[in-house]
Amino acid sequence: MGATWDADPILDVEHLTMRFGGLTAVDDLSFVAGRNEITALIGPNGAGKTTVFNCITGFYKPSEGRLSVRHGRGDAKEGADRLARLTMSGRRHRGRGEDAVFLLERMPENEVTAKARVARTFQNIRLFAGMTVLENLLTAQHNSLMRASGFTVGGILGLPSYYRAQAQAIEFSRQWLERIDLVDRADDAAGELPYGDQRRLEIARAMCTKPVLLCLDEPAAGLNPRESAQLNTLLRSIRDDGASILLIEHDMAVVMGISDHIVVLDYGQKISDGTPEAVREDPAVIAAYLGIADDDNAVAQGATR
Amino acid sequence: MATAKSTRAQQTLPAASPKFDLVGGVREAGIAALIALVLAIPLLSERTVQEAGGLVLVSRWWLAFAAAGIVFAGRLALNLLQQSGRDARDGLSAVIGRNTAWLGDTSRFLAPGMLIFAVILPIFPFSDRYIMDLSVLVLTYVMLGWGLNIVVGLAGLLDLGYVAFYAVGAYAYAIIAVHFDLSFWVCMPIAGAMAALWGIILGFPVLRLRGDYLAIVTLAFGEIIRIVLLNWTDLTNGPNGISGIPRPTFFGLEFKAIGDNTFADFFGLTYSPLQRIVFLYYVILMLALLTCVVTIRLRRLPVGRAWEALREDEIACRSLGINTTNTKLTAFAIGAMFGGIAGSFFATRQGFISPESFTFIESAIILAIVVLGGLGSQVGVAIAAVVLIGGFELFRELELYRMLIFGLAMVLIMVWRPRGLIATRTPSVVLKDRKAIGADLVGEGR
Ligand SMILES: Nc1ncnc2c1ncn2[C@@H]1O[C@H](COP(=O)(O)OP(=O)(O)O)[C@@H](O)[C@H]1O
Ligand SMILES: [Mg+2]
Numbered sequence: 001m002g003a004t005w006d007a008d009p010i011l012d013v014e015h016l017t018m019r020f021g022g023l024t025a026v027d028d029l030s031f032v033a034g035r036n037e038i039t040a041l042i043g044p045n046g047a048g049k050t051t052v053f054n055c056i057t058g059f060y061k062p063s064e065g066r067l068s069v070r071h072g073r074g075d076a077k078e079g080a081d082r083l084a085r086l087t088m089s090g091r092r093h094r095g096r097g098e099d100a101v102f103l104l105e106r107m108p109e110n111e112v113t114a115k116a117r118v119a120r121t122f123q124n125i126r127l128f129a130g131m132t133v134l135e136n137l138l139t140a141q142h143n144s145l146m147r148a149s150g151f152t153v154g155g156i157l158g159l160p161s162y163y164r165a166q167a168q169a170i171e172f173s174r175q176w177l178e179r180i181d182l183v184d185r186a187d188d189a190a191g192e193l194p195y196g197d198q199r200r201l202e203i204a205r206a207m208c209t210k211p212v213l214l215c216l217d218e219p220a221a222g223l224n225p226r227e228s229a230q231l232n233t234l235l236r237s238i239r240d241d242g243a244s245i246l247l248i249e250h251d252m253a254v255v256m257g258i259s260d261h262i263v264v265l266d267y268g269q270k271i272s273d274g275t276p277e278a279v280r281e282d283p284a285v286i287a288a289y290l291g292i293a294d295d296d297n298a299v300a301q302g303a304t305r
Numbered sequence: 306m307a308t309a310k311s312t313r314a315q316q317t318l319p320a321a322s323p324k325f326d327l328v329g330g331v332r333e334a335g336i337a338a339l340i341a342l343v344l345a346i347p348l349l350s351e352r353t354v355q356e357a358g359g360l361v362l363v364s365r366w367w368l369a370f371a372a373a374g375i376v377f378a379g380r381l382a383l384n385l386l387q388q389s390g391r392d393a394r395d396g397l398s399a400v401i402g403r404n405t406a407w408l409g410d411t412s413r414f415l416a417p418g419m420l421i422f423a424v425i426l427p428i429f430p431f432s433d434r435y436i437m438d439l440s441v442l443v444l445t446y447v448m449l450g451w452g453l454n455i456v457v458g459l460a461g462l463l464d465l466g467y468v469a470f471y472a473v474g475a476y477a478y479a480i481i482a483v484h485f486d487l488s489f490w491v492c493m494p495i496a497g498a499m500a501a502l503w504g505i506i507l508g509f510p511v512l513r514l515r516g517d518y519l520a521i522v523t524l525a526f527g528e529i530i531r532i533v534l535l536n537w538t539d540l541t542n543g544p545n546g547i548s549g550i551p552r553p554t555f556f557g558l559e560f561k562a563i564g565d566n567t568f569a570d571f572f573g574l575t576y577s578p579l580q581r582i583v584f585l586y587y588v589i590l591m592l593a594l595l596t597c598v599v600t601i602r603l604r605r606l607p608v609g610r611a612w613e614a615l616r617e618d619e620i621a622c623r624s625l626g627i628n629t630t631n632t633k634l635t636a637f638a639i640g641a642m643f644g645g646i647a648g649s650f651f652a653t654r655q656g657f658i659s660p661e662s663f664t665f666i667e668s669a670i671i672l673a674i675v676v677l678g679g680l681g682s683q684v685g686v687a688i689a690a691v692v693l694i695g696g697f698e699l700f701r702e703l704e705l706y707r708m709l710i711f712g713l714a715m716v717l718i719m720v721w722r723p724r725g726l727i728a729t730r731t732p733s734v735v736l737k738d739r740k741a742i743g744a745d746l747v748g749e750g751r
Contacts, residue, residue, distance in 0.1 A: 057624065113626030120624050128617035130747030131610075132732045132740075138607075139614045140625045145607040152635075155606040156599065162606075166734075174736065186736035191746040209626055 003274075005034030005261050008073055010213055010244045011056070011118075016065035018051050018268075025051040027268040029065075033213065033261070035073065038235060038245045040255045043265035044288065049248045050123055052265070053217055056246070057120045058109035067105045069116045071212055072098025114143050119211035121202045123218050123248075129191030133182055133201060136190050137173035138166075140208035145169055176204040180234065196227040200234065207238065214238065215246045220254045232258050256280065264288075330384035338377035345369035416684050423590055427583045437582045441589055441654065443694045445647055448593035450674040450686040452643030455600055457672065458681035459609065460636035461616025461749060463520045466527025467671050469507070470500040470641035472663035474648025476534060479547040479658055489553035493649045500645020501638040503530075508637035512630055515619075527668055534660040546659025553653050555584060585654055592650060596643045597683055603639070605733045612636050613681075613733070617748040670694075677718060679725025680749060688726055724749075 009032035018026040026048040033039040041049050054060040056067055068083055082101050086094040093102040093115060102116035112118050128136050138145070148165030149155030155162045177183045180200040185193060190201060199219055206214055219235075220228050235258055239245055249255045255262065255276070262279040264272040266288040272279050279285055350369040353360045426432055426440060449471065456464045477496040481487060511522050534541045541547065552560065559567050560581035574580070603609040611632045614622050622629055652658050674693055678685030696714070700707045722728065728744035 059620075059623075109623045110626050110628050113624060114628075119626075122621070122624070126618050126621040126624070128614050128621065128748075130617055130730055130742055131613060132735075132742070134734060134736050135610060135613075135732060138734060139610050139622075139627070142607050142611055142614075142625060142627045146611075149606050149608075152603070152606055152608045155608075156602055158602075170734065170736065177736075183736075187732060187738055187740050189742045189746045205625070 003034075003261070005032050005037060005039065008035045009033060010035040010070060011246065012066075012068045012070075013052070013056070014066045014068075016052065016055060016067065017063045018048070018055055018060060019063045025268050026055070026062075026265075029265070029268065029270055031263045031270060031273055033244060033246050035244050036239060036242060037260040038239055038247060038258055039261045039263065040247045040249055040259040041263050041265065042249060042255055047265040048268040049265055050217055051268075053120060053215055053246075053248065056104055056112075057118060057215060058104060058107050058112040062105050065105065066103065069102045069104060069118060069213065071100040071102075071117070113209050113211070117209070117211045118213045118215060119206035119209045120215040121199075121206050121217055121219060123221070125195075125198050125202055127190040127198055127202055127205070130189060132187050133177065133190050133193070134170070134173055134186045136201060136205050137176060137208045138169055140205045141169045141172070173208060176208060179237070180204045196223050199223065199227075200231070203234065203238075207243070211243060213244045213246060217248045218250060219247065220249060228254060330381055333384060334377045334381040337380040338373045341376035342369060342373040345372040415688075419684070419687060420594075427586060434579055434582060437579065437586055439695070439698055441582065441586050442698075443691055444586070444589040444593050445651060445654075446671065446674060446694050447687050447690040448589065448596050448647045448650075449644060449671045450678065450690050451593065451596045451600055451683065452640050452647065453671050453675050454640075454678075454681065454683070454686050455603070455612070455643070456636050456640035457675050458679075458686075459600075459604065459616065460612040460633065461680075462633065462636060463516065464523045464637075464640070465520045465665075465668055465672065466507070466523035466525070466530075467640070467644055468663050468665070468667040469527040469530040470504060470644030471648040471651070471667065472530050472534060472660075473503045473641075474500045474645025475652040475658050475663070476541060476547070476648075477645065478649030478652045479550045480540065482551050482653075483547060483549065486551075489551065489649070489653050493646055496649035497642045497646040500648065501642035503645075504637040504639075504641025505634050507641075508634045512633055524665065524668070527663075527665060531660050531663050534663070541660075544659060544661075546657055546661075547652075548657040550652050550656050550658065552581070552656060553585070553588060560584060589650055589654075592646055596646075599639075601683065608632070608635055610733055673715060677715070677725055679722075679727035679729075679744075681730060681747075682725065682727035685725055685727030 011033040013032070014030050016026055016029045017024065029048075029052065031039075041052060043049055051060065055062045055065075066087065068086075070079055070083075079101070082094060082099070086101050086103060091103075092106045092111070093100060102112075104112055104116055104118065107116060113120075128139060131139070145165060146152070149162045150159065174183065174186070177186055180197075180203070182193075182197060182201060182204075185197070190198065193201060199222075203214075203216065203219060206216075216235075220231055223231060232254060235245060235247070247255075247259070259276055262272075262274065262276055263270060264279060264282075264285050271288055272282040272285045274282070346366075346369050348369075349372060350364065350366045352363045352365055354363050423444075427437065432440075449467070452470075453464065453467045456462050456467070474496040477499040478489075478492045481492045481495055482489070507523065507526050511519055514522055535544055537543070554560075604613070611622065611627050612635075614625075614627065615629060615632055615636075619629055622632070651662070655662075670693065674689045675686055677693065678687070678689035693711075697707065697711065700710055703710070718726075724744035724747075728747075729741035730744075730747045731741055732739060
């Protein structure tokens with residue numbers, strides 16, 4: 001104990017179990033993701049990583065378990081009390097601002113993003129291919145723009161307050177495009193971008209929902225070493241700006257390089273949890289994961305050539 | 306986009322070396338011939354003939370074999386032609402694609418031109434009663450096309466029962482106007498609201514459906530509405546329909562030959578039935594333009610962008626915190642509202658409505674207009690409505706062949722321009738410069 005993530009977790013996964021018929025994809029998994037840290041979730045193919053993500057982001061309803069998000073640091077004791085009361089109450093969230101606590105397993109996917117402010121990307125890129133890069137980023141700011149447009153009524157009437165809000169949203173998007181180096185392609189269709197750019201754009205789009213926790217499902221898959229290094233820089237800068245990151249990754253170089261904390265899954269169960277150094281030394285991880293990972297990497301690289 | 310496509314097609318044309326699988330082709334043709342034979346024996350080989358002694362069976366077994374032979378030859382020819390045929394079609398579509406690409410590029414100038422023409426149409430000398438009546442009809446379909454375009458083109462939800470909202474609007478207007486004696490301008494918004502309500506009511510059960518399932522349920526909904534109208538005699542007068550629906554007035558002035566308060570009297574004109582038709586023409590022109598302007602504005606608002614995002618990828622939408630339930634329901638409601646307003650116009654123009662006017666073929670025609678025009682394109686839909694409804698009238702003399710020509714034209718257009726006349730998408734917002742997005746990237750929804 002005494003790890004930074006236990007002291008101030010943003011996400012607390014407790015006894016998460018997900019069954020598909022007879023298959024238990026995730027089995028009594030508990031871990032925490034620390035505030036303002038990069039937490040990596042690793043494990044061999046089929047270990048259940050994406051399933052964990054789908055549970056966290058509301059796409060699957062977990063069979064069992066509690067998934068809580070706390071927006072503010074607050075007092076640990078008081079936070080635990082509030083969480084207990086929320087769990088008893090049957091409600092989805094409690095409190096506002098820094099005090100807010102959310103139970104993700106009770107929320108549909110859009111509320112996980114809109115209210116609990118947990119955003120995600122997908123293992124297979126899901127951009128709006130026929131819309132421009134800028135439109136992709138504006139769509140991510142839908143809820144705030146919707147309010148600004150008076151739920152469409154004010155927008156139809158052309159109220160100036162809506163145009164101000166839209167200009168702000170465009171400016172916010174432009175800043176993100178600068179960060180991912182895509183300003184020049186703002187008016188091109190997202191589907192026309194090269195693969196690596198699409199990956200970065202999907203991350204920027206998720207960030208445009210202004211999340212406190214960003215969940216990335218294999219963001220480095222299919223990237224070349226240069227793009228992979230760029231990605232590391234981007235993820236670090238996102239963390240340094242105050243967001244927390246939960247990351248699924250196959251590429252050990254990426255994981256060891258940028259993670260503050262690593263959780264290792266195998267067959268839906270946690271086999272190791274700790275700092276990169278501790279995990280690298282863990283015999284259970286070496287046995288279950290590292291040997292396989294090398295093969296996987298060889299296969300993956302063969303496929304991209 | 307079109308040029309890139311055409312160069313690709315031209316490159317593949319000479320490269321395609323015809324390499325026929327003769328044995329496979331013959332075998333396939335043989336199987337087809339066998340099936341034809343089995344079918345033809347009961348269908349063709351015996352015939353009953355009336356003779357003096359009564360009915361006699363005449364055997365014509367050779368006919369069955371002839372049919373099988375034709376099928377064999379035809380299938381073999383088709384097999385052999387398939388490879389080269391595919392290339393030819395690609396080349397053809399490339400040529401057509403190049404020659405119609407201007408449609409997308411010039412649509413910016415096309416739209417104002419069409420608008421000006423529409424506004425001054427009644428003053429042209431050739432605009433007689435027939436032309437004006439036809440124009441009113443065309444504009445009604447333009448408006449319906451634009452309304453359906455919100456649901457199918459923008460939100461990507463395939464709706465085969467759009468005529469239901471047209472019917473709800475028409476009946477709502479007719480019933481309210483006849484029973485409460487309110488003017489068109491009061492009843493029309495009520496009819497629109499009623500239709501929007503029904504749009505939401507239909508929307509709820511189909512929220513989780515996509516593609517074929519959505520199409521079938523909406524189709525059924527259209528039929529249910531029509532059958533209810535047919536059977537709810539107390540309210541709708543059943544198959545006899547509702548007659549004596551009040552005509553619209555020009556700020557209280559009626560279009561009549563004689564009376565206290567007529568349009569012609571007030572303006573000191575001699576009465577002509579054309580005055581009423583021209584008035585109706587401007588009413589529907591205004592309503593259609595309202596539909597268009599609202600749609601264009603909606604597209605640039607968050608709700609419109611969410612519709613298009615929904616068409617592109619529903620799961621990604623939800624991951625961005627968009628409430629897809631509300632997004633779909635607003636698309637259904639707003640699309641239905643315009644359908645309902647068009648319906649109320651239809652009722653007031655006809656003065657009589659019955660369930661017969663709201664059959665599935667109406668839904669099919671409106672959908673054909675949207676698909677032909679290019680999903681999501683306002684100008685494309687307007688052109689398609691003019692071509693389809695106008696063309697339908699043009700071939701009226703040909704009677705029987707009309708449907709055939711209609712079908713053939715649709716097939717040809719869909720082969721050449723599978724994404725409609727104007728297939729490119731214009732971005733709803735730009736940072737620096739506006740570029741059209743090629744149809745191959747834009748999702749169709751399902
Ligand atoms: N929707 C689903 N239905 C049934 N089985 C599933 C579903 N999603 C995932 N699984 C199963 O759960 C296991 C874990 O899958 P996944 O979470 O995708 O693994 P990972 O992302 O770690 O490679 C696999 O055996 C997979 O087949
Ligand atoms: Mg996965």
